[in-house]
Amino acid sequence: MTGDFPATLGMPGPLQSKPEDLSHPCQEQLPELKYCINDNPPWPEAIALGFQHYLVMLGSSIMIPSILVPMMGGNDADRSRVIQTILFVSGINTLLQTTFGTRLPTIVGGSFAFIIPTITIINSDNLLSIDDDNERFLRTMRAVQGAIIASSTIQIALGFSGLWGILVRFLSPVCIAPTIIAAGLGLYEYGFPMVGKCVEIGIPHLLLVLIFSQYLKHIRFRHQPIFELFPVMIGTAITWAYAHLLTMSGAYEHVSPKGKLHCRTDRAHIIGSTPWIRIPYPLQWGAPTFDADHVCGILAGAVATLIESTGHFYVISRLSGATPPPPYVISRGIGWEGLGILMDGMFGTAAGSTTSAETIGLIGLTKVGSRRVVQISAGFMICLSILGSRQTYSTLRLLIFQARHKYVNAII
DSSP, X not given: OTTXXXXXXXXXXXXXXXXXXGOOOHHXXXXXXXBOTTOOOOHHHHXXXXXXXXXXXXXXXXXXXXXXXXXXXXXXXHHHXXXXXXXXXXXXXXXXXXXXXXXXXXXXXXXXXXXXHHHHHHTOHHHHTOXXXXXXXXXXXXXXXHHHHHHXXXXXXXXXXSHHHHHGGGOOHHHHHHHHHHHHHHTTTXXXXXXXXXXXXXXXXXXXXXXXXXXXXXXXXXXXXXXXXXXXXXXXXXXXXXHHHHHHTTXXXXXXXXXXXXXXXXXXXXXXXXXXXXXXXXXXXXXXXOOHHHHHHXXXXXHHXXXXXXXXXXXXXXXXXXXXXXXXXXXHHHHHHHHHHHHHHHHTOSSOEEEXXXXXXXXXXXXXXXXXXXXXXXXXXXXXXXXXXXXXXXHHHHHHHHHHHHHHHHHO
Protein backbone atom coordinates (compact mmCIF):
# COMPACT_ATOMS: atom_id res chain seq x y z
CA MET A 1 0.00 0.00 0.00
CA THR A 2 2.84 2.38 0.67
CA GLY A 3 4.07 1.92 -2.89
CA ASP A 4 0.72 3.02 -4.29
CA PHE A 5 0.50 6.21 -2.25
CA PRO A 6 2.90 8.42 -4.27
CA ALA A 7 1.26 7.37 -7.50
CA THR A 8 -2.12 8.53 -6.28
CA LEU A 9 -0.67 12.00 -5.73
CA GLY A 10 0.62 12.16 -9.32
CA MET A 11 4.15 11.24 -8.30
CA PRO A 12 6.03 8.32 -9.88
CA GLY A 13 5.67 5.24 -7.72
CA PRO A 14 6.71 1.62 -8.02
CA LEU A 15 3.47 0.64 -9.77
CA GLN A 16 3.39 3.61 -12.17
CA SER A 17 5.27 3.31 -15.46
CA LYS A 18 7.54 6.15 -16.44
CA PRO A 19 7.17 7.85 -19.84
CA GLU A 20 10.52 6.54 -21.03
CA ASP A 21 9.33 2.97 -20.42
CA LEU A 22 7.01 3.33 -23.43
CA SER A 23 9.97 3.38 -25.82
CA HIS A 24 11.09 -0.10 -26.81
CA PRO A 25 14.14 -1.32 -28.72
CA CYS A 26 13.78 -1.97 -32.44
CA GLN A 27 13.73 -5.72 -32.11
CA GLU A 28 10.78 -5.51 -29.72
CA GLN A 29 8.84 -3.33 -32.17
CA LEU A 30 9.55 -5.02 -35.49
CA PRO A 31 12.06 -7.81 -36.23
CA GLU A 32 14.90 -7.14 -38.71
CA LEU A 33 14.44 -3.37 -38.47
CA LYS A 34 17.82 -1.80 -39.22
CA TYR A 35 17.19 1.76 -38.03
CA CYS A 36 14.36 2.91 -35.75
CA ILE A 37 12.65 6.26 -35.88
CA ASN A 38 15.24 7.99 -33.66
CA ASP A 39 18.30 6.17 -35.05
CA ASN A 40 20.72 8.10 -37.23
CA PRO A 41 22.55 6.12 -39.93
CA PRO A 42 26.06 7.22 -40.93
CA TRP A 43 25.92 10.35 -43.03
CA PRO A 44 26.93 8.80 -46.39
CA GLU A 45 24.35 6.05 -45.97
CA ALA A 46 21.70 8.49 -44.71
CA ILE A 47 22.22 10.79 -47.72
CA ALA A 48 21.93 7.89 -50.16
CA LEU A 49 18.78 6.61 -48.45
CA GLY A 50 17.31 10.12 -48.45
CA PHE A 51 17.98 10.47 -52.17
CA GLN A 52 16.20 7.15 -52.74
CA HIS A 53 13.12 8.49 -50.95
CA TYR A 54 13.34 11.52 -53.23
CA LEU A 55 13.38 9.27 -56.30
CA VAL A 56 10.29 7.40 -55.09
CA MET A 57 8.21 10.50 -54.44
CA LEU A 58 9.49 12.12 -57.65
CA GLY A 59 7.27 9.76 -59.64
CA SER A 60 4.03 11.10 -58.19
CA SER A 61 5.36 14.68 -58.28
CA ILE A 62 5.88 14.37 -62.03
CA MET A 63 2.81 12.27 -62.75
CA ILE A 64 0.27 14.68 -61.22
CA PRO A 65 1.33 17.77 -63.23
CA SER A 66 1.84 15.62 -66.34
CA ILE A 67 -1.81 14.60 -66.14
CA LEU A 68 -3.36 17.92 -65.10
CA VAL A 69 -1.30 20.69 -66.72
CA PRO A 70 -1.90 19.63 -70.38
CA MET A 71 -5.63 19.34 -69.63
CA MET A 72 -5.53 22.90 -68.25
CA GLY A 73 -3.98 24.17 -71.49
CA GLY A 74 -0.45 24.53 -70.14
CA ASN A 75 2.69 23.91 -72.18
CA ASP A 76 5.96 22.18 -71.28
CA ALA A 77 7.29 25.28 -69.48
CA ASP A 78 4.14 25.45 -67.34
CA ARG A 79 4.44 21.78 -66.54
CA SER A 80 8.07 22.13 -65.45
CA ARG A 81 7.19 25.09 -63.21
CA VAL A 82 4.37 23.14 -61.56
CA ILE A 83 6.72 20.19 -60.99
CA GLN A 84 9.25 22.51 -59.35
CA THR A 85 6.49 24.00 -57.20
CA ILE A 86 5.11 20.68 -55.99
CA LEU A 87 8.63 19.47 -55.11
CA PHE A 88 9.41 22.69 -53.23
CA VAL A 89 6.18 22.67 -51.22
CA SER A 90 6.46 18.93 -50.53
CA GLY A 91 9.91 19.46 -49.05
CA ILE A 92 8.66 22.20 -46.74
CA ASN A 93 5.59 20.18 -45.70
CA THR A 94 7.75 17.12 -44.99
CA LEU A 95 10.04 19.13 -42.72
CA LEU A 96 7.06 20.62 -40.88
CA GLN A 97 5.36 17.24 -40.41
CA THR A 98 8.50 15.45 -39.21
CA THR A 99 9.47 18.32 -36.88
CA PHE A 100 6.19 19.71 -35.50
CA GLY A 101 3.44 17.31 -36.64
CA THR A 102 3.43 13.63 -35.79
CA ARG A 103 7.27 13.59 -35.99
CA LEU A 104 7.00 10.28 -37.82
CA PRO A 105 9.33 9.60 -40.78
CA THR A 106 6.73 10.21 -43.44
CA ILE A 107 7.02 12.26 -46.62
CA VAL A 108 4.21 14.62 -47.52
CA GLY A 109 3.65 14.78 -51.28
CA GLY A 110 0.99 15.29 -53.90
CA SER A 111 -2.21 13.34 -53.38
CA PHE A 112 -3.88 11.37 -56.16
CA ALA A 113 -7.20 11.78 -54.36
CA PHE A 114 -7.33 15.36 -55.66
CA ILE A 115 -6.85 14.46 -59.32
CA ILE A 116 -10.41 13.48 -60.21
CA PRO A 117 -12.01 16.50 -58.42
CA THR A 118 -9.47 18.74 -60.16
CA ILE A 119 -10.37 17.24 -63.53
CA THR A 120 -14.02 18.14 -62.89
CA ILE A 121 -12.93 21.76 -62.40
CA ILE A 122 -10.84 21.65 -65.58
CA ASN A 123 -13.83 20.35 -67.57
CA SER A 124 -16.25 23.00 -66.31
CA ASP A 125 -18.00 24.84 -69.13
CA ASN A 126 -16.84 28.34 -68.23
CA LEU A 127 -13.18 27.29 -68.33
CA LEU A 128 -13.39 25.09 -71.42
CA SER A 129 -14.92 28.00 -73.34
CA ILE A 130 -11.66 29.99 -73.12
CA ASP A 131 -9.91 29.80 -76.49
CA ASP A 132 -6.42 30.97 -75.52
CA ASP A 133 -4.52 28.08 -73.92
CA ASN A 134 -2.32 30.26 -71.72
CA GLU A 135 -5.27 32.22 -70.39
CA ARG A 136 -7.22 29.02 -69.80
CA PHE A 137 -4.29 27.52 -67.89
CA LEU A 138 -3.96 30.56 -65.62
CA ARG A 139 -7.66 30.86 -64.89
CA THR A 140 -8.01 27.11 -64.29
CA MET A 141 -5.02 27.10 -61.96
CA ARG A 142 -6.48 30.00 -59.99
CA ALA A 143 -9.81 28.20 -59.67
CA VAL A 144 -8.06 25.06 -58.44
CA GLN A 145 -6.01 27.11 -55.99
CA GLY A 146 -9.11 28.71 -54.49
CA ALA A 147 -10.83 25.34 -54.07
CA ILE A 148 -7.75 23.80 -52.42
CA ILE A 149 -7.36 26.74 -50.04
CA ALA A 150 -11.01 26.51 -48.98
CA SER A 151 -10.86 22.71 -48.55
CA SER A 152 -7.80 22.93 -46.28
CA THR A 153 -9.91 24.48 -43.54
CA ILE A 154 -11.58 21.17 -42.68
CA GLN A 155 -8.28 19.51 -41.74
CA ILE A 156 -6.96 22.60 -39.97
CA ALA A 157 -10.14 22.90 -37.90
CA LEU A 158 -10.46 19.21 -37.05
CA GLY A 159 -6.76 18.78 -36.38
CA PHE A 160 -5.82 21.74 -34.22
CA SER A 161 -9.12 21.76 -32.34
CA GLY A 162 -8.51 18.17 -31.21
CA LEU A 163 -11.84 16.95 -32.60
CA TRP A 164 -10.15 14.52 -34.94
CA GLY A 165 -8.43 12.92 -31.98
CA ILE A 166 -11.87 12.22 -30.51
CA LEU A 167 -13.31 10.93 -33.79
CA VAL A 168 -10.32 8.79 -34.73
CA ARG A 169 -11.29 6.08 -32.24
CA PHE A 170 -14.38 5.35 -34.37
CA LEU A 171 -12.23 4.68 -37.46
CA SER A 172 -11.14 1.13 -38.17
CA PRO A 173 -9.50 -0.71 -41.07
CA VAL A 174 -13.03 -1.38 -42.34
CA CYS A 175 -13.35 2.37 -42.95
CA ILE A 176 -9.79 3.26 -43.93
CA ALA A 177 -8.99 0.40 -46.33
CA PRO A 178 -11.96 0.94 -48.72
CA THR A 179 -11.15 4.67 -48.87
CA ILE A 180 -7.57 4.01 -49.94
CA ILE A 181 -8.65 1.29 -52.39
CA ALA A 182 -11.31 3.54 -53.96
CA ALA A 183 -8.80 6.35 -54.46
CA GLY A 184 -6.31 3.95 -56.04
CA LEU A 185 -8.77 2.15 -58.33
CA GLY A 186 -10.19 5.46 -59.48
CA LEU A 187 -6.76 6.37 -60.82
CA TYR A 188 -5.97 3.02 -62.41
CA GLU A 189 -6.52 4.37 -65.90
CA TYR A 190 -3.92 7.08 -65.28
CA GLY A 191 -1.29 4.97 -63.50
CA PHE A 192 -0.43 1.41 -64.47
CA PRO A 193 -1.41 1.72 -68.18
CA MET A 194 1.51 4.15 -68.52
CA VAL A 195 3.79 1.15 -67.96
CA GLY A 196 2.08 -0.56 -70.87
CA LYS A 197 2.91 2.34 -73.17
CA CYS A 198 6.54 1.21 -73.05
CA VAL A 199 6.59 -2.33 -71.71
CA GLU A 200 10.24 -2.97 -72.61
CA ILE A 201 11.25 -0.35 -70.05
CA GLY A 202 8.43 -0.36 -67.48
CA ILE A 203 8.24 -4.11 -66.86
CA PRO A 204 12.02 -4.61 -66.43
CA HIS A 205 12.08 -1.77 -63.92
CA LEU A 206 9.37 -3.39 -61.82
CA LEU A 207 11.10 -6.78 -62.03
CA LEU A 208 14.47 -5.34 -61.04
CA VAL A 209 13.08 -3.67 -57.92
CA LEU A 210 11.26 -6.88 -57.01
CA ILE A 211 14.35 -9.07 -57.51
CA PHE A 212 16.68 -6.74 -55.63
CA SER A 213 14.39 -6.23 -52.64
CA GLN A 214 13.09 -9.78 -52.27
CA TYR A 215 15.62 -12.25 -53.71
CA LEU A 216 19.01 -10.52 -53.52
CA LYS A 217 18.53 -8.74 -50.22
CA HIS A 218 20.97 -10.99 -48.36
CA ILE A 219 23.89 -10.18 -50.69
CA ARG A 220 26.31 -7.89 -48.89
CA PHE A 221 29.00 -5.52 -50.08
CA ARG A 222 31.38 -4.43 -47.34
CA HIS A 223 28.97 -5.82 -44.76
CA GLN A 224 26.07 -3.77 -46.17
CA PRO A 225 22.98 -5.35 -47.82
CA ILE A 226 23.05 -2.86 -50.68
CA PHE A 227 20.26 -4.51 -52.68
CA GLU A 228 17.92 -4.41 -49.70
CA LEU A 229 18.83 -0.84 -48.76
CA PHE A 230 18.83 0.66 -52.27
CA PRO A 231 16.55 -1.44 -54.53
CA VAL A 232 14.81 1.55 -56.12
CA MET A 233 18.00 3.57 -56.68
CA ILE A 234 19.89 0.67 -58.26
CA GLY A 235 16.89 -0.46 -60.30
CA THR A 236 16.19 3.06 -61.58
CA ALA A 237 19.84 3.62 -62.55
CA ILE A 238 20.03 0.33 -64.47
CA THR A 239 16.68 0.88 -66.19
CA TRP A 240 17.49 4.45 -67.21
CA ALA A 241 20.89 3.39 -68.58
CA TYR A 242 19.17 0.61 -70.52
CA ALA A 243 16.53 3.02 -71.88
CA HIS A 244 19.19 5.59 -72.83
CA LEU A 245 21.18 2.88 -74.61
CA LEU A 246 18.11 1.93 -76.64
CA THR A 247 17.53 5.58 -77.47
CA MET A 248 21.11 6.28 -78.58
CA SER A 249 21.37 3.04 -80.56
CA GLY A 250 18.40 4.01 -82.74
CA ALA A 251 15.99 1.36 -81.50
CA TYR A 252 13.11 3.84 -81.60
CA GLU A 253 13.88 5.53 -84.91
CA HIS A 254 11.12 3.74 -86.82
CA VAL A 255 8.42 3.47 -84.16
CA SER A 256 5.26 5.57 -83.95
CA PRO A 257 5.38 9.14 -82.56
CA LYS A 258 3.68 7.94 -79.37
CA GLY A 259 6.28 5.21 -78.97
CA LYS A 260 9.06 7.77 -79.26
CA LEU A 261 7.35 10.02 -76.73
CA HIS A 262 6.93 7.31 -74.10
CA CYS A 263 10.12 5.29 -74.59
CA ARG A 264 12.89 7.69 -75.61
CA THR A 265 14.87 9.41 -72.86
CA ASP A 266 15.19 12.69 -74.79
CA ARG A 267 11.54 13.51 -75.53
CA ALA A 268 10.19 14.73 -72.16
CA HIS A 269 10.84 18.41 -73.09
CA ILE A 270 11.17 19.28 -69.38
CA ILE A 271 14.92 19.81 -69.11
CA GLY A 272 15.11 22.35 -71.90
CA SER A 273 12.09 24.32 -70.69
CA THR A 274 13.20 24.61 -67.06
CA PRO A 275 15.01 27.78 -65.90
CA TRP A 276 18.41 27.46 -64.28
CA ILE A 277 17.36 28.79 -60.89
CA ARG A 278 13.78 29.47 -59.86
CA ILE A 279 12.27 29.81 -56.39
CA PRO A 280 8.51 29.11 -56.29
CA TYR A 281 6.50 31.73 -54.43
CA PRO A 282 2.87 32.13 -53.28
CA LEU A 283 0.29 33.40 -55.77
CA GLN A 284 2.72 32.94 -58.67
CA TRP A 285 -0.20 32.18 -61.01
CA GLY A 286 -2.28 35.13 -59.80
CA ALA A 287 -4.98 35.68 -57.20
CA PRO A 288 -7.07 32.53 -56.49
CA THR A 289 -10.73 32.49 -57.40
CA PHE A 290 -13.40 30.83 -55.28
CA ASP A 291 -16.48 28.98 -56.50
CA ALA A 292 -18.79 26.91 -54.32
CA ASP A 293 -19.14 24.11 -56.89
CA HIS A 294 -15.37 23.78 -57.19
CA VAL A 295 -14.88 23.78 -53.43
CA CYS A 296 -17.37 20.94 -52.91
CA GLY A 297 -15.51 18.72 -55.37
CA ILE A 298 -12.06 19.35 -53.89
CA LEU A 299 -13.53 18.94 -50.40
CA ALA A 300 -14.21 15.29 -51.22
CA GLY A 301 -10.52 14.82 -51.95
CA ALA A 302 -9.59 16.53 -48.67
CA VAL A 303 -11.85 14.19 -46.69
CA ALA A 304 -10.35 11.17 -48.48
CA THR A 305 -6.81 12.27 -47.61
CA LEU A 306 -7.93 12.95 -44.04
CA ILE A 307 -8.90 9.30 -43.57
CA GLU A 308 -6.01 8.03 -45.69
CA SER A 309 -3.34 9.90 -43.71
CA THR A 310 -4.80 8.66 -40.43
CA GLY A 311 -4.24 5.09 -41.54
CA HIS A 312 -0.78 5.97 -42.84
CA PHE A 313 0.25 7.38 -39.46
CA TYR A 314 -0.47 4.07 -37.75
CA VAL A 315 1.30 2.09 -40.47
CA ILE A 316 4.42 4.24 -40.48
CA SER A 317 4.65 4.15 -36.70
CA ARG A 318 4.68 0.36 -36.88
CA LEU A 319 7.21 0.15 -39.72
CA SER A 320 9.58 2.71 -38.16
CA GLY A 321 9.69 1.05 -34.75
CA ALA A 322 7.73 3.77 -32.95
CA THR A 323 5.02 3.26 -30.37
CA PRO A 324 1.44 3.66 -31.69
CA PRO A 325 0.67 7.40 -31.86
CA PRO A 326 -1.96 8.58 -29.35
CA PRO A 327 -5.05 10.39 -30.66
CA TYR A 328 -3.73 13.87 -29.87
CA VAL A 329 -0.63 13.20 -32.01
CA ILE A 330 -2.82 12.03 -34.90
CA SER A 331 -4.94 15.16 -34.52
CA ARG A 332 -1.86 17.39 -34.49
CA GLY A 333 -0.50 15.69 -37.59
CA ILE A 334 -3.80 16.23 -39.42
CA GLY A 335 -3.69 19.91 -38.46
CA TRP A 336 -0.22 20.32 -39.94
CA GLU A 337 -1.32 18.40 -43.03
CA GLY A 338 -4.14 20.92 -43.39
CA LEU A 339 -1.58 23.73 -43.29
CA GLY A 340 0.32 21.84 -45.96
CA ILE A 341 -2.77 21.74 -48.19
CA LEU A 342 -3.19 25.47 -47.56
CA MET A 343 0.37 25.99 -48.80
CA ASP A 344 -0.42 23.85 -51.86
CA GLY A 345 -3.25 26.22 -52.67
CA MET A 346 -1.19 29.34 -52.06
CA PHE A 347 1.76 28.20 -54.19
CA GLY A 348 -0.32 26.50 -56.89
CA THR A 349 0.67 22.83 -57.05
CA ALA A 350 -2.53 21.81 -58.91
CA ALA A 351 -3.36 19.26 -56.19
CA GLY A 352 -3.45 18.93 -52.42
CA SER A 353 -1.00 16.87 -50.41
CA THR A 354 -1.05 13.83 -48.16
CA THR A 355 1.36 11.37 -46.61
CA SER A 356 3.12 9.39 -49.31
CA ALA A 357 2.11 5.72 -49.45
CA GLU A 358 5.00 5.02 -51.83
CA THR A 359 7.65 6.07 -49.35
CA ILE A 360 5.92 4.12 -46.58
CA GLY A 361 6.25 1.05 -48.77
CA LEU A 362 9.92 1.89 -49.30
CA ILE A 363 10.46 1.90 -45.53
CA GLY A 364 8.87 -1.54 -45.40
CA LEU A 365 11.28 -2.75 -48.11
CA THR A 366 14.50 -1.26 -46.75
CA LYS A 367 13.71 -1.69 -43.01
CA VAL A 368 15.00 1.86 -42.43
CA GLY A 369 12.61 3.98 -40.36
CA SER A 370 14.97 6.82 -39.46
CA ARG A 371 13.46 10.30 -39.22
CA ARG A 372 16.76 11.85 -40.29
CA VAL A 373 16.66 10.00 -43.62
CA VAL A 374 13.25 11.49 -44.45
CA GLN A 375 14.37 14.98 -43.46
CA ILE A 376 17.41 14.64 -45.72
CA SER A 377 15.01 13.65 -48.49
CA ALA A 378 13.07 16.87 -47.84
CA GLY A 379 16.33 18.77 -48.30
CA PHE A 380 16.78 17.15 -51.71
CA MET A 381 13.24 18.19 -52.68
CA ILE A 382 13.82 21.83 -51.79
CA CYS A 383 17.32 22.14 -53.27
CA LEU A 384 16.63 20.29 -56.53
CA SER A 385 13.37 22.19 -57.06
CA ILE A 386 15.19 25.52 -56.84
CA LEU A 387 18.05 24.36 -59.09
CA GLY A 388 16.44 23.84 -62.48
CA SER A 389 16.76 20.60 -64.40
CA ARG A 390 18.83 22.29 -67.08
CA GLN A 391 21.57 23.19 -64.63
CA THR A 392 21.48 19.78 -62.98
CA TYR A 393 21.65 18.07 -66.36
CA SER A 394 24.55 20.26 -67.49
CA THR A 395 26.45 19.55 -64.28
CA LEU A 396 25.94 15.79 -64.65
CA ARG A 397 27.14 15.94 -68.26
CA LEU A 398 30.25 17.86 -67.19
CA LEU A 399 31.03 15.33 -64.45
CA ILE A 400 30.57 12.41 -66.86
CA PHE A 401 32.80 14.09 -69.44
CA GLN A 402 35.53 14.73 -66.87
CA ALA A 403 35.36 11.15 -65.57
CA ARG A 404 35.55 9.78 -69.10
CA HIS A 405 38.47 12.09 -69.95
CA LYS A 406 40.41 10.91 -66.87
CA TYR A 407 39.65 7.28 -67.70
CA VAL A 408 40.93 7.67 -71.29
CA ASN A 409 44.09 9.43 -70.09
CA ALA A 410 44.70 6.67 -67.56
CA ILE A 411 44.48 4.05 -70.32
CA ILE A 412 46.79 6.00 -72.59
